[in-house]
Amino acid sequence: MSLKVGVIGTGMIGQDHIRRLTQVLSGVAVTAVADISRERAEAAAPEGAAVFDDPKALIASDTVDAVVICSWGPAHEEQLLACIDAGKPVFCEKPMVTSEDAALRVIEAETAFGRRLVQVGFMRRFDADYRRLKAVIDTGSLGAPLMYKSVHRNASVPEGLYTSDMPLNDTLVHDADISRWLLSDEVTGVEVRLPRRSTVGKDLRDPTIVLLHCASGAIVIVEISVNIAYGYDIRGEVSCETGVAALPNRPATVVSDQFGIRQAIPEDWRERFIEAYDQEFREWIVAAGQGTATGPSAWDGYASTLVADAALRAVDSGGHEVISMIEKPALYA
Amino acid sequence: MSLKVGVIGTGMIGQDHIRRLTQVLSGVAVTAVADISRERAEAAAPEGAAVFDDPKALIASDTVDAVVICSWGPAHEEQLLACIDAGKPVFCEKPMVTSEDAALRVIEAETAFGRRLVQVGFMRRFDADYRRLKAVIDTGSLGAPLMYKSVHRNASVPEGLYTSDMPLNDTLVHDADISRWLLSDEVTGVEVRLPRRSTVGKDLRDPTIVLLHCASGAIVIVEISVNIAYGYDIRGEVSCETGVAALPNRPATVVSDQFGIRQAIPEDWRERFIEAYDQEFREWIVAAGQGTATGPSAWDGYASTLVADAALRAVDSGGHEVISMIEKPALYA
Amino acid sequence: MSLKVGVIGTGMIGQDHIRRLTQVLSGVAVTAVADISRERAEAAAPEGAAVFDDPKALIASDTVDAVVICSWGPAHEEQLLACIDAGKPVFCEKPMVTSEDAALRVIEAETAFGRRLVQVGFMRRFDADYRRLKAVIDTGSLGAPLMYKSVHRNASVPEGLYTSDMPLNDTLVHDADISRWLLSDEVTGVEVRLPRRSTVGKDLRDPTIVLLHCASGAIVIVEISVNIAYGYDIRGEVSCETGVAALPNRPATVVSDQFGIRQAIPEDWRERFIEAYDQEFREWIVAAGQGTATGPSAWDGYASTLVADAALRAVDSGGHEVISMIEKPALYA
Amino acid sequence: MSLKVGVIGTGMIGQDHIRRLTQVLSGVAVTAVADISRERAEAAAPEGAAVFDDPKALIASDTVDAVVICSWGPAHEEQLLACIDAGKPVFCEKPMVTSEDAALRVIEAETAFGRRLVQVGFMRRFDADYRRLKAVIDTGSLGAPLMYKSVHRNASVPEGLYTSDMPLNDTLVHDADISRWLLSDEVTGVEVRLPRRSTVGKDLRDPTIVLLHCASGAIVIVEISVNIAYGYDIRGEVSCETGVAALPNRPATVVSDQFGIRQAIPEDWRERFIEAYDQEFREWIVAAGQGTATGPSAWDGYASTLVADAALRAVDSGGHEVISMIEKPALYA
Structure with missing residues (x-):
């Protein structure tokens, strides 16, 4: 069957x-x-x-x-x-x-x-590391989540094909969705800050800092770096009222050699999320x-679309772009 | 099909x-x-x-x-x-x-x-952590493997049902097989040492230290503790000529709270090896x-049987029990 | 003598x-x-x-x-x-x-x-962890520093005595000074964001997020939490063009017990920085x-005064408060 | 004064x-x-x-x-x-x-x-890491100590000057003394096992495994590797009845770069124990x-002399060399 x-x-x-x-x-x-x-x-x-x-x-x-x-x-x-x-x-x-x-x-x-x-x-919602992280938060043993730091680092992106809007309308959606899911919250506003630019990607606007303001008041800080060379490194840390919970290192062999005591970092998203x-x-x-x-x-797809749109507006405005959603249908409760 | x-x-x-x-x-x-x-x-x-x-x-x-x-x-x-x-x-x-x-x-x-x-x-040969560990050893970048430490800790064993021979004829086989496989080696002799006994298991002989002498001269030190209470903790570390490679912590959420900065340990073999x-x-x-x-x-099954038999003899003799195998058939080359 | x-x-x-x-x-x-x-x-x-x-x-x-x-x-x-x-x-x-x-x-x-x-x-400039971190950055092997995350967590502050301005005019100065020193940079602007408030400190405004904009364009993100209960936890991570460098865990015994595999966290600033x-x-x-x-x-004292002043203004304005310094006297070059 | x-x-x-x-x-x-x-x-x-x-x-x-x-x-x-x-x-x-x-x-x-x-x-008894380790053991919260693993790795020893007896009469004394101190125990017997020899030190007998049998029944397993190239790496792990306590990594910057996520290892004993x-x-x-x-x-000096002597005898005999001490004078109680 x-x-x-x-x-x-x-x-x-x-x-x-x-x-x-x-x-x-x-x-x-x-x-x-x-x-x-x-x-x-x-x-x-x-x-x-x-x-x-x-x-x-x-x-x-x-x-x-x-x-x-x-x-x-x-x-x-x-x-x-x-x-x-x-x-x-x-x-x-x-x-x-x-x-x-x-x-x-x-x-x-x-x-x-x-x-x-x-x-x-x-x-990402099906990744064992994220699921364990959410399980810890959801027990409430650390109190309410107040801040979440989401780090999204790509080893490299194809020059020319990956353009300066893509950190916000392509890459950010993963961080936005996982933030909403981890915190059981909605994003109500977006700010974007552009730090000193990496010289690796030539004309590409990289890295990018995004602040997501949530309905609960929680703030999500997203760091997106798409040409960081050393690997595909996805990190997440939730700061709660009385404790902190974070994604662990990926389970790589612990090698002690002339480069120190070290673990390999995933090369790309396939390796990380297969x-x-x-x-x-x-x-x-x-x-x-x-x-x-x-x-x-579909509600989550709608929400991520709104975040990406607001992030693109925020780059232009330099300000806090408000998101307003329709009332959530009972189907998605 | x-x-x-x-x-x-x-x-x-x-x-x-x-x-x-x-x-x-x-x-x-x-x-x-x-x-x-x-x-x-x-x-x-x-x-x-x-x-x-x-x-x-x-x-x-x-x-x-x-x-x-x-x-x-x-x-x-x-x-x-x-x-x-x-x-x-x-x-x-x-x-x-x-x-x-x-x-x-x-x-x-x-x-x-x-x-x-x-x-x-x-x-265990199909576990991703062990496979990565073997891959590191097999590159040869750390030189020849000289020693291997295999740690086998069970949270608890059923009182009465799990008897004092079982660390050697039931539990040890996993360490023996994974050692042979990691080191691409055969076990040629076995010694057993019995440390101060844990009071947790009452009359049970626990913990147990086993030394496996390999054909290459490499020595494997196995620590078996079957009532250690805190979890199911499997560790392995290969000491080579110019470096060391070890299994990592299992990928659990990194929590900072009143108990410190910490990661959960698997409860049992199902969780660890599913x-x-x-x-x-x-x-x-x-x-x-x-x-x-x-x-x-079947050759590996044969080898592990010989190790378990020799380990049981070594408990009685207190000495170095030699293992002699038949010539390896080409089928298992 | x-x-x-x-x-x-x-x-x-x-x-x-x-x-x-x-x-x-x-x-x-x-x-x-x-x-x-x-x-x-x-x-x-x-x-x-x-x-x-x-x-x-x-x-x-x-x-x-x-x-x-x-x-x-x-x-x-x-x-x-x-x-x-x-x-x-x-x-x-x-x-x-x-x-x-x-x-x-x-x-x-x-x-x-x-x-x-x-x-x-x-x-903090005399702390061995920070000095090693700066040494790594200063080699340039990771490229230019683009972002720095400074995490400042106190287990608790005295209710009533520690007021809502103090995260900015008392606590923040350490993060501001260490950021300037680690990045060899000056702060030119400050923004403050106030996440969902912790209920631990009652009427206290806590936690606080501060963005420090540096002359080079680097952005420093400071998280200040002053009532987080679990310990005194100071973290720092510099994101560079081709790599990242961070403060390590403090050297505490690695204990495996019923609470997991764990390390104690310092209780207070005395223990951390003695x-x-x-x-x-x-x-x-x-x-x-x-x-x-x-x-x-004295130049560093001047700079930290300006950051604290700007941070207090930024809370009120909600905007980006610019810092302007006098020309740096040669004495402090 | x-x-x-x-x-x-x-x-x-x-x-x-x-x-x-x-x-x-x-x-x-x-x-x-x-x-x-x-x-x-x-x-x-x-x-x-x-x-x-x-x-x-x-x-x-x-x-x-x-x-x-x-x-x-x-x-x-x-x-x-x-x-x-x-x-x-x-x-x-x-x-x-x-x-x-x-x-x-x-x-x-x-x-x-x-x-x-x-x-x-x-x-070593004055090293903060060892002191914290002993403090954990001495609370008794993990039950009685049953085994201790002491790992003593030198990056290199001077060829010709450092001879094959020296792992036992020069290097081992540190492990022997710290074992006695950590476990509050005396060594009553010594065995030595010689694994496959490292080719790094040419004619030097290296590495060396030493088993110290203690009065309580606890067994100490010492691994001495004196030419392991990658650094000066001192490790210790105490297995107790219901938990395990170990020395942490040394506090080095956590660097993420093309070699993985890594921390430097001390180069020599000066750096490690200054x-x-x-x-x-x-x-x-x-x-x-x-x-x-x-x-x-002086009692501790006496005990370490006995261990070194017994270890040298054990290399020759291949057996378990018993140590007998005089009755401990009250001065050293």
Whole structure:
């Protein structure tokens, strides 16, 4: 009784999810694929899977119980709405959509349908380190969370392709989502500060400091450095009233040699989050098998869109950009 | 084209492997189970799986491509020989067998068959921490390994059920196997030293220090403490000519509170090694699907039997108990 | 040929310095003390030391080569000017003075004298951890410093006595001074953000986030929490272009017990910085013996006064408060 | 009222102690020096100190309240006995003496005198890390200590000068003394095991494993590696009934760069133990000023001599060499 999954978009991330669904996880089969390039779709399709030119046809097909969207961002809205219309659970890679209005249309459709169907690809929530951190905070033993420091360091980004807006509209969304989730809070305002610029990335605006003001009053300080050379280093520390909780070092061999006592740092996001991606889909499969979704929701996709938009405005204004959200539908309570 | 697996023995560990094979891993189906208690077998059998009273009938059945043996130790030899006779890949929980002669009979049968079929359940070799540690040693960048310290601490063992021989014939096998594997070496002699006894376990002989002398001259120092209360703490450190490499702390949240700056320690072996068990079977499924085995072999089962036997002798003699092995068959090279 | 030191102010900190100068350090003798309470002065005076009612008489006395000022802040200016007038080296506890104008008068007097005489009590610069951190930054091997995070956590502050301005005009000076020193930079602007308030300190405004904007463009993020209960925890991390350097955990025994694997955290500033205080005076004695001063200068005292003033303004304004300094006299180059 | 100290032996370690006594510590003056080389003595003597050719004349001199012995080992006995005869407190560098008989003669003389006068130079007991470790053990919160692992790694030893007996009669004494002190125990037997030899030291027998059997039944496992290249790395871990306590990493900057997340390791014993040496003399000065001694005693010197002798015998015998001590005089209780 495997879940029959159709995958839309067979680029790098789509191919990786097909590998995951067919070779790593149980209880699932990839029965259909679609891509704007039929050639790429055929190359990526597992044996026996149907190949579609039209994503909507894939979504409508009887061979598909649930959908994974890995197409490019601007195509997501239409595909999500089609999935909701078909009543089929759907996993959508981030960004969920590319505008606030589009996010609201997805939310409206899903609330009208009356049951959650959409899971957005914020994989950090499935990472064991983050889950343990949230579990500590949620016990309340350290008191209320007052500040959160989120450090997001990439070894490098491709020169020219990764532009100065991307720390805010591409990279920041992970920190924004995990902050909201860890603190069980909403972001109500955003400030951006630009420190002395790194000379590594030439004309790139890097690093970036972002302050997220939360509804509770908690403040999140995000440090984004995208060309820091030494590795992919993701850190998080929650300061509470009577204690502090932080992500640990990654579990690397402790070597003592001429360079000191040391542990290797992950090279990239694949190495760091591969198990989170597996777990993300493991849970999605269970929920989708029951006709619904349980992970990061369309509401979370909406919230992250608002934060990115506000951050971009804050760079221009230099000020505190307020975020105002619609009232939260009961579906996302 | 899933691998059809028959499971013999549906006690606690057998049930856990059935869960793993049916709910966690892909490319595999449990199609048959057997147990000396038919009632227990029926309770454990997944939907559609055949239930056998006779393990040999399960092994011979067409519904079974490969076998997982979780029966009690004394039954292993006969079941392993039946699997080899049937040419079916088999995963066997430790102890592989309960005597040196039995181990030699399994080796003889497998070498006569001419292809590896047997994988023994030393799951530590599949643990990511140990794999990274071995990778560091194997680069040779720290020079030759000269000493290895293996620390094996259990929070507690059941009073009365866990007897004074068990640190040596039950617990030690993991340290012995992982030492041989990390150092790419064989154990040629064993000494046991008994420190001041812990009062926690009452009449139990605990803790235990074991020295394993290796063919290369490297010495392994094993500390076994089975009632140390604070957690399940597995440590390993390899001292090489120009550096040292060690297992890291487990990745737990770093909490700063009234007890200091601290990380939780695993409670038991399930928590510590659950991912290693998954990976152990993931790789077994791939090899078994190709009609063979690639993990810890019958040779490794034989070696660990010899170490346990020598350790028990060393307690009585107080001396250095020599181990002599047969010449290693080319099959295990 | 011991340095003869006169101590002004024999309260808690004065008594501690007298203990240090008489019992811990070599090459120094306390030959005179003064206090507004003659009784307290007499109780604190080492055997043979002269007791003065008038601090200026102490400064002028032949029995005194150099002066340590531990009186309350508003008295510092007059005493510093008297020391400079007498050409005697002087160690002055922080705050050096209590207004920008006073700081400028001290600088003017010292530059007119033409040789450094004043050392201000920023003891962190003498702490071994901070010195090693600065040494790493100063090699340049990690590239230019772009951001610095300074974490200042007190277990508790006395209710009622420690008021809401004190995180900014009392506590922050340490972070400001150490930031300037670590980064070899000046602070040119200050912002303050007030996160969700801790309920521990009742009406106290706590915690506090301060952003220090530096001349180089580097941004310092200071977290001040003064009632965090779990200990006195001082942290610092410099993010550079191609790497990061941070203060280590303090060297406490690594205990594995029912609370996890853990290290104790210092209880208070005495425990954390006692060796830094010793070293601070060790180096002061050497310089004072040569008729001059080498540690944190009147310029550093001036700079920290400006930061505190700007931080207080920033709380009220909610904005970015600019700092403008006079041109730096060559004496402080 | 400074303590007037005479220093016998002005080689490297003697010069370092003169520096310490004159430039670092308070309450002490070096008033006399002696050396077999008058030229070296004169060069090392502080201004105003008397220079003696005859150590006994120095000991007898009125200019000397207490003595520091830094001559070579074979000269210690006679000098110690002269100090005891003169009733003067004496600090003696290790080895206290070079034979069991000599140790007994020192003990006999001191017990006859009736008050402790001798402190032996086991500086590790004054190291803050070891003191905190002992404090944890001594609370009893982890239960009784059952095993202790002492790791003694030198970056390198001078080829030719450092011979194969020296790990046992020179290096081991530190581990033996600190083990006795940490565990509040006596060593009753010694075994030595020689692992695969490091190729770094050519013909040197290295590394060495030593097992110390204690009166309580506790077993100490010492690992000595003297050419491990990467640094001077001293480790210690006490396994108790319900927990474990260990020395921490040394407090070095935490650097994240292309070599990982790392901390530097001390280069040599000076860097590692410089503060312990200072503290050792700080406490000696206090006790000597009261006409007695409080640190490691002649009894401790005797015990360490016995361990070194037994270890050398154990290399030859390959067996368990028993140590038998005289009854402990009440003076050392």
